[in-house]
Amino acid sequence: MLEQFRQYHLARHQNARVWKEQSGSQVLGTLCCCVPEEIIHAAGILPVRIMGEHEETTEADIHFPTNLCPYCKSCFDQALKERYDYLDGLVIPNVCNMIKAMYGFSKLLLKTPYIRFLEVPQRLSDQGVDYFTKELRRFKESLEDFVGKPILDEALHHSIDVYNESRTLLEKVSELRKKSPPVVSGSEVQEIVLSSMLMPKEEHNRLLAGLLDHIEERDDPPEAGVRLFVSASILDDTDLFALIEECGGMVVADDMPMGSRYFFGQVDSNSEPLRALADRYLNKIACPRKMLPEERLNFATDRMLDADVKGTIIHNMRACDSHLYEYPLLRQQLESQGLPVLFFRGEETETEKEQQRADIEAFIEMLED
Amino acid sequence: MVQSTSARKSLRTTLEVPTLRKSYYAQTLDDSKKGKKVAWCSNNIPSEILDAMDITSVFLENYATVIASKRLASGFCAAGETVGFSQDVCGYARMLMGYVLARDKVPEPPYGGLAEPDFLLVNSYSCDSRLGWFAAMSRTLNVPLHVHDAPYQPEGPSHSAADAEYIERELRSLVAFLEEQTGTKFEPDKLRARRAISRQTSDIMYEISQLRKAVPSPMGSADMFTAVWPSMYLAGTSECEEFYNRLLAELKERIDGQIGIVPEEKFRIMWSGIPFWYDMRLINYVEDFGGIVALESFYRTRERRLPPQDDDPIKDMALSSVRQRAFPSTIIASIDDILEAVKEYSIDGVILSYNPSCRMLYVSQTELQKALEDQGIPTLGLECDMADERTYSEGQVKTRLDAFVERLLAKA
Numbered sequence: 014m015l016e017q018f019r020q021y022h023l024a025r026h027q028n029a030r031v032w033k034e035q036s037g038s039q040v041l042g043t044l045c046c047c048v049p050e051e052i053i054h055a056a057g058i059l060p061v062r063i064m065g066e067h068e069e070t071t072e073a074d075i076h077f078p079t080n081l082c083p084y085c086k087s088c089f090d091q092a093l094k095e096r097y098d099y100l101d102g103l104v105i106p107n108v109c110n111m112i113k114a115m116y117g118f119s120k121l122l123l124k125t126p127y128i129r130f131l132e133v134p135q136r137l138s139d140q141g142v143d144y145f146t147k148e149l150r151r152f153k154e155s156l157e158d159f160v161g162k163p164i165l166d167e168a169l170h171h172s173i174d175v176y177n178e179s180r181t182l183l184e185k186v187s188e189l190r191k192k193s194p195p196v197v198s199g200s201e202v203q204e205i206v207l208s209s210m211l212m213p214k215e216e217h218n219r220l221l222a223g224l225l226d227h228i229e230e231r232d233d234p235p236e237a238g239v240r241l242f243v244s245a246s247i248l249d250d251t252d253l254f255a256l257i258e259e260c261g262g263m264v265v266a267d268d269m270p271m272g273s274r275y276f277f278g279q280v281d282s283n284s285e286p287l288r289a290l291a292d293r294y295l296n297k298i299a300c301p302r303k304m305l306p307e308e309r310l311n312f313a314t315d316r317m318l319d320a321d322v323k324g325t326i327i328h329n330m331r332a333c334d335s336h337l338y339e340y341p342l343l344r345q346q347l348e349s350q351g352l353p354v355l356f357f358r359g360e361e362t363e364t365e366k367e368q369q370r371a372d373i374e375a376f377i378e379m380l381e382d
Numbered sequence: 383m384v385q386s387t388s389a390r391k392s393l394r395t396t397l398e399v400p401t402l403r404k405s406y407y408a409q410t411l412d413d414s415k416k417g418k419k420v421a422w423c424s425n426n427i428p429s430e431i432l433d434a435m436d437i438t439s440v441f442l443e444n445y446a447t448v449i450a451s452k453r454l455a456s457g458f459c460a461a462g463e464t465v466g467f468s469q470d471v472c473g474y475a476r477m478l479m480g481y482v483l484a485r486d487k488v489p490e491p492p493y494g495g496l497a498e499p500d501f502l503l504v505n506s507y508s509c510d511s512r513l514g515w516f517a518a519m520s521r522t523l524n525v526p527l528h529v530h531d532a533p534y535q536p537e538g539p540s541h542s543a544a545d546a547e548y549i550e551r552e553l554r555s556l557v558a559f560l561e562e563q564t565g566t567k568f569e570p571d572k573l574r575a576r577r578a579i580s581r582q583t584s585d586i587m588y589e590i591s592q593l594r595k596a597v598p599s600p601m602g603s604a605d606m607f608t609a610v611w612p613s614m615y616l617a618g619t620s621e622c623e624e625f626y627n628r629l630l631a632e633l634k635e636r637i638d639g640q641i642g643i644v645p646e647e648k649f650r651i652m653w654s655g656i657p658f659w660y661d662m663r664l665i666n667y668v669e670d671f672g673g674i675v676a677l678e679s680f681y682r683t684r685e686r687r688l689p690p691q692d693d694d695p696i697k698d699m700a701l702s703s704v705r706q707r708a709f710p711s712t713i714i715a716s717i718d719d720i721l722e723a724v725k726e727y728s729i730d731g732v733i734l735s736y737n738p739s740c741r742m743l744y745v746s747q748t749e750l751q752k753a754l755e756d757q758g759i760p761t762l763g764l765e766c767d768m769a770d771e772r773t774y775s776e777g778q779v780k781t782r783l784d785a786f787v788e789r790l791l792a793k794a
């Protein structure tokens with residue numbers, strides 16, 4: 014059953030095309046965790062998270078200088094190579110400099126018909142929630158124009174329920190990583206999380222609920238490894254987690270945008286839907302672009318509660334400013350708790366893997382001593 | 383002996399700036415001694431509000447350029463690196479983190495150092511660095527931080543009531559924070575008076591921008607990179623307004639007398655991006671060949687009219703801010719903007735600085751360069767940090783400039 018998640022992720026472009034054909038509806042790409050997918054879902058559109066590839070960038074290099082976030086560059090490279098040509102639209106939120114820049118570059122260089130910038134306040138405040146609620150209303154209206162029909166409140170409530178269920182299930186499976194002996198591995202959980210950003214949510218919920226019913230009785234449990242916590246600016250595949258397992262480690266807790274930060278915190282289903290969405294997407298996502306270090310570091314350490322980790326890995330994409338400034342603070346906090354830190358500067362190249370392997374092996378050896 | 387790194391200026395008014403700047407920093411130290419509250423600010427924090435509340439503002443990005451122009455940046459940057467801020471981090475931030483966290487490791491700071499802060503103020507919307515940098519300082523110095531937010535407005539000036547209302551509420555939060563920190567009540571009248579001066583100053587700045595279109599150029603970037611200082615750090619004061627009045631008069635004088643910067647102007651260059659503060663003489667380099675860097679991408683006032691003054695000065699600031707965005711926000715707007723400037727200012731070629739640690743500007747440079755070349759406008763891309771001169775090679779840069787000048791002369 015776990016294999017289904019992996020296969021879906023691997024064939025994600027093909028799967029989106031098939032979905033489009035069968036449903037006769039649209040597919041929208043999103044960047045970052047702060048786009049409330051519920052509104053897109055309520056419009057009958059499939060939201061998919063944009064991911065890059067560990068592949069040499071060629072097209073993007075014509076348009077961008079070198080020292081930029083390799084994840085963003087890779088995503089754009091993929092788009093320029095027409096791997097995302099099935100997308101009917103893109104929603105680009107106000108996050109970091111790179112993602113913001115992607116808005117203009119997408120409008121300039123891509124043929125995607127609907128490209129929408131989403132204003133997201135970059136500070137937590139009451140006026141921020143009010144403003145974001147209004148922005149979400151504008152966004153909803155623009156989607157209504159795009160699909161040519163209204164998004165009803167019932168549909169929005171239903172989507173919120175579906176997404177809340179998804180977040181509950183993802184939280185459950187990620188908590189299972191903490192068991193000893195393990196019943197699910199770090200890379201398996203990561204595969205489940207990544208596929209949840211691509212697959213229609215109902216289907217993902219059904220598969221995941223089925224998996225959770227039987228997982229504790231599985232006959233192929235993963236091998237135990239040295240228990241690790243990973244904090245990352247972004248990881249859009251399971252390579253690092255798999256590498257850690259190959260080296261004798263196991264990720265049992267994380268703080269990552271395509272990980273815990275994606276499914277943490279629920280939308281209040283009893284409130285006015287747009288306000289409830291604004292509240293969750295603004296206040297519950299632990300992103301250093303909005304949250305000050307205090308709250309961010311608390312989130313990171315809370316994720317480790319009961320996880321009994323022995324060491325930590327911080328992985329920041331090269332030139333990711335938000336995480337670059339946080340890094341010395343996070344490192345200090347972790348070390349003060351007696352947790353050794355291994356740091357990686359992410360490049361998204363094929364060759365970085367071998368260096369990482371050597372470093373992880375040495376780190377795990379050190380932890381085992 | 384330290385060589386002079388500053389650009390050769392041609393206007394007498396510009397020569398007033400170093401004195402203004404020096405006395406500004408001396409004043410901040412003096413204020414602090416007298417017990418006035420000191421705020422360390424990022425650019426774009428509205429100093430008029432602080433001024434109206436009798437708070438002393440110290441702008442760290444400006445201080446960073448002062449350090450860099452005295453060629454002290456490498457020592458400050460290295461200190462920042464020892465406390466964990468990598469070479470990927472904005473040169474300005476790295477220097478100041480060095481100053482804050484490893485003061486024993488930095489060289490003698492210019493102007494006797496900075497007045498210590500009572501609190502920090504940062505705007506969240508310009509770049510990721512500022513927020514990360516100020517948040518890290520607040521945590522390590524244990525000094526309160528207030529973040530001032532605004533919408534990004536990628537499509538430029540906005541007429542949305544929601545955008546204006548959000549900025550207005552953000553400004554009111556800033557005022558509330560300052561009231562709490564200082565224990566003094568905000569008085570709208572004081573701000574209103576400063577707003578009136580700011581509006582007049584912005585009209586004068588607009589006129590100056592227009593006059594700089596003249597051929598021969600009455601004022602190049604060698605002057606403007608310095609002359610812009612009062613508008614950024616003395617906004618809303620009569621000192622500032624008078625300075626630009628004198629500058630305007632001098633420009634008019636030069637235009638009437640057909641006085642250019644070089645004896646016979648052969649070609650005009652525009653500088654896109656942040657200059658290399660440790661070698662500002664580079665801006666003058668082309669003058670020996672009859673060239674002039676006539677315009678820079680930042681300091682052109684594009685629009686004359688602010689919306690009519692609102693009686694509530696906070697609302698007035700909010701409305702002006704949404705209707706006017708200093709920077710074009712998207713690459714599409716940036717391309718339109720640079721092509722328009724090239725035309726209006728009779729520019730023959732563009733130098734683009736690639737400052738890899740300032741991602742917010744760096745990200746667009748390749749595409750801008752491409753767009754210019756596509757239109758047949760010669761360009762030169764120079765890559766180096768704006769502050770940290772450790773990777774700068776003067777010889778290499780000059781060789782490339784020579785080739786660029788040749789290309790422009792061949793076209794002229």
Ligand code: SF4
Binds near residue numbers: 109110112246330
């Ligand atoms: S990794 Fe950093 S720079 Fe890259 S998209 Fe995420 S926040 Fe932006």
Ligand code: SF4
Binds near residue numbers: 510741
């Ligand atoms: S990154 Fe650029 S805009 Fe931001 S503080 Fe540094 S120099 Fe200024």
